[in-house]
Amino acid sequence: MPEPKLGRRHQPLAAAVLTSLRDAIVSGIYSPGQRLVEEDLALELEVSRGPIREALHLLAVEGFVEIEPRRGAKVSVFTRKQADDLFVMRLTLEGLVARLAAERRTEDQLRTLREVCDEGLAAAEAQRTEDLPSLNTGFHEALADAADNTLLAEQLSTMSTMIQWAYAKRIRERLGDSWNEHRAIVDAVAARDAVAAEAAAQRHVQNAWVAYVGN
């Protein structure tokens, strides 16, 4: 096995394969419903079937692929309903994050939140749209950090990836608008107003939903 194509060794290959496949799915290289044959993928990524298998099964748990015994894996197809179900869950959990953040935040965490938020607002006003996605995830990570619930943060992370993918076709750039909503969350968190924080976070996700779905 000379010069493997993906990430460096000894972070297990399966991990590299996992992210590689997930990226390929999310970015649309593999389209929904498409069959994912283990050996084909193995050839393509230049590893043996073992790591591929593991990655596929993990992706099945995460929900990106569906596996039927003896019939193999295929990229998940999302009905509108499933996507909406996901969204409702995220709405709820994002509200929880905001509430917890309001209750538990330290002054340090509040400071970083403010910083990220200001940066985001500045980038939005300056139309530096290429920076907005990473700032956006940065904001939500900071909020999750303040909420201090690792499990919740991980859940939300995969969920938001899935939602992004599920609604990919309909996304209109609204990353600029969202920073005013971010600010509202930060203000509530600063005031330790749990109810307001939760409401603001839910409004935020709600608006994203409207932008994605277009109703």
Added chain:
Amino acid sequence: MPEPKLGRRHQPLAAAVLTSLRDAIVSGIYSPGQRLVEEDLALELEVSRGPIREALHLLAVEGFVEIEPRRGAKVSVFTRKQADDLFVMRLTLEGLVARLAAERRTEDQLRTLREVCDEGLAAAEAQRTEDLPSLNTGFHEALADAADNTLLAEQLSTMSTMIQWAYAKRIRERLGDSWNEHRAIVDAVAARDAVAAEAAAQRHVQNAWVAYVGN
């Protein structure tokens, strides 16, 4: 390979291994922190390392074991905080289920809910404690069915298993009391009162928490 010990063939061995291991962990046969060596498990369950590996990685995603690269898997150790974090999440999601159920239920679903609830109340009054666990999960499954959000139902299912495990040592039998709380949820669902349903469900989980933790 003559006469494998676990479930019948052609539901993949990995699936059988998965549930077998999870049961063993939850029931305390493997204690928190204990190392889970692939080959030992393979010998014990009379399969090769392949299925064991897969099952372990899936359990890692579910949160029952932790895997460090090149160092193997061990049963997760739960801090009090992590358990509480889990509980908060469940509290929120269980509330969401009740709310959705109140909004979306059909008459049929309401009928089954009522049936399960009556059965549970009867069993509780008759002190038939051995029937209560399955009736309890039956009730929550029926509620999830009415809520009509598969993803949410699956999430909650694993979460409740984990919580049961995490607090296992402290569980006091409160399965009898809980049926009055169940009834309150059903009434709210019947009246299509989403707010009341959500509140009742959260009260229910909250009480379970108190019983588990003992504060």
Added chain:
DNA sequence: GGTATGTCAATTGTATACAGTTTCAATGAG
């Protein structure tokens, strides 16, 4: 002509073999 059946290719499920790391203990030096 339509349905049942048999055969074959494709693909997954499982086992085994080997290579590379990590761990742990014994040994030796300071």
Added chain:
DNA sequence: CTCATTGAAACTGTATACAATTGACATACC
């Protein structure tokens, strides 16, 4: 006595080989 070194054992990560099942297509039968 403590700490670093080194060697071997244990274990994981990966590859390859084989067995078993499925699905499709062709063929035979009613």
